[in-house]
Amino acid sequence: MSIFSALRLSRAPVAAFMAVGFTWGCIAAMAPVLKARIGVDDATFGLILLGTAIGLSTTLYVAPRWDQMLGKWALPLGTVMLACGAVLPAVAYTVPLLFVILMVLGGVSGLTDVVMNSRVAEVEARTGRSLMNVNHAMFSVAYAISALLTGAMREAGWGPPLIFAAIAVLVLCTAPFQVMPVQKVSPEETATPRLPLGLIAMCGLIVLVGFMAEATVEAWSALHIERTLGGGAAEGAFGPAMLGLTMAMGRFSGQAVAARLSEIAVIQIATGLAIVGVLIAAVAPVPAVAYLGFGLMGLGISVIGPMGLALTGRLAAPRLRTAAIARVAVIGFLGFFIAPALMGLGAQTFGLRWAFACVALLLAVIWPLTRFAERSPTPR
Template structure:
């Protein structure tokens, strides 16, 4: 019941998480098709995905100001822009134009992402209970559903463009659910605290590792199944779908765990579990074993990002919460900047198996970061 209650309390930002999730699930399952129609190598495709990362990082710096201007309609505007932006990447065949279209996607996605996470953090403070994992679980559910739908549309021979347009219609229909009144908090009288640099850096690093790992599996799992392991289109789409399903399970479970345990021990345990999953996926002899690896990775990595964002909301003064989450998200979402390039270069040089082993090493780097973060005082 705690999960249902958490979703009821945060149903408006949860709807925004669903919108973002279904679009990125659709994209992840269509990656082999989009990559083929661009005629891009692994390294080039990884470089082209920098477009979305550039847009994401840019939007993170603009989001706090946009949030102030748009107020209660900020999530609605972000979702509408995202639906419009996704009309283009699936029908582009020129690499440079694809990169520009993905920059527009990243800009809209980043704006919506910062605002919806800030709304969840505000609700956490208002109701004095954790809500972040449940909301991120809704992203994962929508991501998995989007990927599974694309598995069927790819088998039926449908190109990406009309499928993205269909998801766009769903997003527009959900806009009324995303209007949410905002309570802006001023600094306490006499507040003389320093800018919360270390909470942002350390929590941002935790989120960075989580999102780099997540982005790697989202963008390259279908290719790993189809190219390395010889799977078909539907089998390839099941790779990102498996990630989404298990991340949803992990985040719903994390919602329950977060009400009983502090963030740092959970993050350390989750990092170890997800690293094991990355190794299993890397060494998998068949698609089925790869699905197990992606599933274990998804269970572990699912709670790391939400825990990092929730933690920074607790470590800063209330009037700095939205800005701190935005800055933490800047660091975290820069993972979408680094991951495609590094994965493409590693894949070109050594193959996807070695690239996924590198993901395991990256995940283990969370442990010392979390230990440092544990020393920071909770406000």
């Protein structure tokens, strides 16, 4: 199936993935500004980023009810709230205020995340097509576009209020395209008393580590280039943009690669590439070398999350597939918000170079996890 065919089949969730990408691409490129405005060290800034994790944890309980109550309107209305939240960092002048704003952003972003992944799973079940990679690719495309636009606006002298407002408009423009018919499910069908907890834990950890590695570069690459390597605002913004661009390339090609290799083989190869990339970025003497490292890392980690979700779908029994994927996705989302805080503590203690090197150790955990997956039986 062509990329364009996949995009057409999953138009509504694709628009939502782009909305989330626009939001966090801007936040990543504005990280140096946000940190400088409140005047905190790396460890404190990392802990402030935990606000997004707290916000996310609340939506994990709200999202299923939100989806069930609003049906086809759940996704676009969630995106409207995300657009409103995307403006708020413009007024984050104090530590408590930034923390609360990130909680709000984490909450509405998590709400959209859960629903949009559920929509992809629903379309996949209805069409029998693999669509997870292409949807995650569009998140990366939007993330890169947002990071580059934000860097250009910073270089042009735009202040935070104008920058965040411009990105919020982009987010809002995706909402009308997110309306899609939703299949009604009875309470009896949604009951899953015997979920494969071992499978969920194993695949959840794979996705979690992949997303944690991605989140560290999203949140800290601009700071690494501007502070450690002496780059300017546009050069700093190009760090997360390079990650987004190469992740998009990796995810668009992931469908073709997955047709020839198993999910486990793809994850193992991708992990090795990501480890090489992050180590190059850690020792880079100039921004250009860091871009190479972030690019290789982007190609590697691009498919770990989607392939982990696809592996869950293959190994879970058909009647439990959607519920298992939803839970694995939720575990993975936590990585986006836990990792930046851990990275901040590492940067404060050891410096950003060593903190990035520790990401390589984190990624190496995926290899033994995939060995367990190889021994898991395929359901009938």
